[in-house]
Amino acid sequence: MTYRVEVEKDLPVRSAEFAKAVDATLTDRRGWTAAGSYAFQRTGTADLRVVLATPSTTDRLCAPLQTRGKVSCRMGNDVVINARRWVYGADSYKGELAKYRQYVINHEVGHSLGLGHESCPEPGADAPVMLQQTLGLQGCEANPWP
Ligand SMILES: [Zn+2]
Numbered sequence: 001m002t003y004r005v006e007v008e009k010d011l012p013v014r015s016a017e018f019a020k021a022v023d024a025t026l027t028d029r030r031g032w033t034a035a036g037s038y039a040f041q042r043t044g045t046a047d048l049r050v051v052l053a054t055p056s057t058t059d060r061l062c063a064p065l066q067t068r069g070k071v072s073c074r075m076g077n078d079v080v081i082n083a084r085r086w087v088y089g090a091d092s093y094k095g096e097l098a099k100y101r102q103y104v105i106n107h108e109v110g111h112s113l114g115l116g117h118e119s120c121p122e123p124g125a126d127a128p129v130m131l132q133q134t135l136g137l138q139g140c141e142a143n144p145w146p
Contacts, residue, residue, distance in 0.1 A: 001038060001112070002046035003079075008053045011083050018052050018086075025105040030145040032106065038113065048112055050079045050105070058082040071134055072104055074111035081108065090134045093142050103133055103144035110146065 005022050007015040019042070025031060026040040033039055053061060055069035061080045062073035072082045081104055093100035106129045118128040120138035127133050127140035 001048060002041050002043045003048040003050055003109075004044060004046040005042060006049060006051045008051065008057055008083070011052060011054060013052060013083065013086065021101055022050050022105055025102045025144075026109065028102070028145075032109065032113065032146055034146070047077045048079065048109075049077060050081065050109070052081045052083055052086055055082055055084050072108055074108045077112075079105075079108040079112060081105070085134065092133050092135075092137050096142070099142065099144050103129065103142070106144055106146060107133070 005015065005019040007013055007018050023042055027033060051061070058072065058080050059067050059069055061078055062075050065073050065075060067073050067082065070082065070084065072085055073080050085104060086101060089097045089100040093103065110130050115130050117132055118130040120127060120131060120140035123139035125140050126143035127137050129143065129146045131138065131140065133142060
């Protein structure tokens with residue numbers, strides 16, 4: 001799968017910095033490539049666009065999904081990462097912003113791979129990456145990897 005990376009202008013995040021985080025997450029050996037079924041490459045012309053966007057742009061790109069300025073989404077060929085989450089993380093990942101960023105990229109790209117949401121299988125287990133961990137962990141442990 002090929003992808004390109006964009007940062008909405010006026011955001012205080014350099015696009016090179018965002019691209020580095022996305023690249024590192026998607027090519028990490030703990031990530032979607034682990035099972036050997038997927039491979040990722042960043043190109044300028046890819047269909048899949050991973051975009052870091054302001055909360056209001058996120059809502060617009062994600063509609064009719066209701067992101068309410070708070071969460072990220074995958075809509076069509078867009079993976080839209082809400083800059084509010086990128087900067088502040090989520091309660092479920094307190095003090096672990098880098099890990100949260102890995103989670104949100106893996107989760108939304110997981111939707112691009114055709115995967116839907118999952119629940120916590122049992123208390124104390126690693127949360128499935130397709131659990132909506134931004135909203136809570138259902139008793140599972142935060143886990144950014146598939
Ligand atoms: Zn989701």
